[in-house]
Amino acid sequence: MVTKNKKPVSKWSAQVFKTLKDADIAQVSYVPDAGHADLISTCLADDHLKTTRLTTEEEGVALALGAWLGGERSVLLMQSSGVGNCINMLSVIQETRSPLLMLVTMRGEWGEFNPWQIPMGQGTAKALEDAGVIVYHVDEAGDLTETVYAASQIAFNAYRPAAVLIGQRVVGFKDWRKK
Amino acid sequence: MKSNRRITLNRRDVVSNILRDRGDALIVTGLGSTTWDAAAAGDHPNNFYLWGGMGGAAMTALGLARAQPKRRIIVLTGDGEMLMGLGSLATIGAAAPLNLAICVIDNQRYGETGMQETHTGHGVDLAAMAAGAGFAETQTVWSKQGIEGAIPHLYETDGPVFVDVKVNTDRVPMVLPLRDGTAIRGRFREAVLGARAFD
Numbered sequence: 450m451v452t453k454n455k456k457p458v459s460k461w462s463a464q465v466f467k468t469l470k471d472a473d474i475a476q477v478s479y480v481p482d483a484g485h486a487d488l489i490s491t492c493l494a495d496d497h498l499k500t501t502r503l504t505t506e507e508e509g510v511a512l513a514l515g516a517w518l519g520g521e522r523s524v525l526l527m528q529s530s531g532v533g534n535c536i537n538m539l540s541v542i543q544e545t546r547s548p549l550l551m552l553v554t555m556r557g558e559w560g561e562f563n564p565w566q567i568p569m570g571q572g573t574a575k576a577l578e579d580a581g582v583i584v585y586h587v588d589e590a591g592d593l594t595e596t597v598y599a600a601s602q603i604a605f606n607a608y609r610p611a612a613v614l615i616g617q618r619v620v621g622f623k624d625w626r627k628k
Numbered sequence: 629m630k631s632n633r634r635i636t637l638n639r640r641d642v643v644s645n646i647l648r649d650r651g652d653a654l655i656v657t658g659l660g661s662t663t664w665d666a667a668a669a670g671d672h673p674n675n676f677y678l679w680g681g682m683g684g685a686a687m688t689a690l691g692l693a694r695a696q697p698k699r700r701i702i703v704l705t706g707d708g709e710m711l712m713g714l715g716s717l718a719t720i721g722a723a724a725p726l727n728l729a730i731c732v733i734d735n736q737r738y739g740e741t742g743m744q745e746t747h748t749g750h751g752v753d754l755a756a757m758a759a760g761a762g763f764a765e766t767q768t769v770w771s772k773q774g775i776e777g778a779i780p781h782l783y784e785t786d787g788p789v790f791v792d793v794k795v796n797t798d799r800v801p802m803v804l805p806l807r808d809g810t811a812i813r814g815r816f817r818e819a820v821l822g823a824r825a826f827d
């Protein structure tokens with residue numbers, strides 16, 4: 450097992466957190482993914498962010514709409530599998546032409562061990578694009594903060610749904626030969 | 629188990645009763661019949677009408693409740709719509725917003741799609757589920773006195789509040805509000821945020 454406790458927050462998570470603050474994000478909702486663990490705990494520890502734990506990812510799409518109707522920017526964190534749970538709710542974002550910022554940690558795309566992650570991981574970008582979401586895929590950690598910032602700007606200034614897919618190369622995959 | 633208790637309340641009477649003294653409350657309606665009910669009670673810029681996104685009314689209201697903690701947020705939605713978003717009861721229970729109330733207009737049917745029976749006529753108790761999710765105040769209402777007693781909870785009691793109102797299946801005229809999603813959100817945001825809506 451990977452040990453979770455007392456590790457320093459990964460560099461990319463710390464940078465993305467700062468970027469979200471720079472983008473005036475006030476609300477964060479999430480269904481956990483191991484890849485997002487550091488970012489989630491950093492958000493939970495921040496006194497000014499309003500965090501919402503979801504039972505399923507589509508709740509976060511509706512929550513983001515409500516937050517923006519009330520004048521607050523939000524971000525929705527999920528694993529690639531969760532994208533499949535969002536599809537119909539994304540129609541509401543498209544029809545109301547509202548902002549939505551999603552950060553999606555990828556599974557099923559790079560060095561994946563669990564075959565059950567492949568169907569949704571391989572379909573993530575296509576499913577989002579078909580639902581009208583602007584998709585950015587990041588495979589270089591160095592590109593991440595800039596991409597998250599750019600996605601936040603297109604979301605909130607151009608009133609569009611945007612997703613940043615954080616590649617499994619960035620998040621790191623578990624090598625199952627090294628038990 | 630199928631319930632045979634007689635239901636007398638009319639949905640339009642119930643909704644117009646609830647919205648009569650709405651003050652500055654913000655209303656989110658679930659797709660279909662509750663959107664028409666709210667329109668029939670009188671169109672208002674503080675109404676956010678959903679015409680889609682089945683299962684999303686309560687969560688839309690939670691995002692709004694967190695962004696606008698000083699305003700009262702009331703969800704009016706159908707039993708079918710609420711059943712599709714049951715997880716959101718857990719999410720709202722855990723988030724515990726003081727200013728959010730959900731009112732389900734429960735005809736025990738999927739009215740919009742041909743009056744097929746829903747789970748609520750077969751023993752599923754939405755108010756009990758909300759109570760189990762940690763809602764602060766929950767009740768099921770069957771009568772006129774019941775609704776009079778529930779209205780102050782919808783507007784004033786610290787939330788989250790959940791009221792399930794059993795309504796009959798009498799036909800009611802279709803009353804359609806704004807339909808264009810961008811117009812609905814633009815008008816609602818301007819009502820809530822003023823000029824900041826267009827930032």
Ligand SMILES: Cc1ncc(C[n+]2csc(CCOP(=O)(O)OP(=O)(O)O)c2C)c(N)n1
Binds near residue numbers: 682733735740
């Ligand atoms: C995801 C999805 N599934 C099914 C439908 C079809 N549909 C539209 S309204 C509705 C029934 C809504 O029932 P309820 O919320 O109880 O409202 P009522 O008309 O009974 O007041 C259904 C199933 C839909 N619009 N979206």
Ligand SMILES: [Mg+2]
Binds near residue numbers: 738739746
């Ligand atoms: Mg119904």
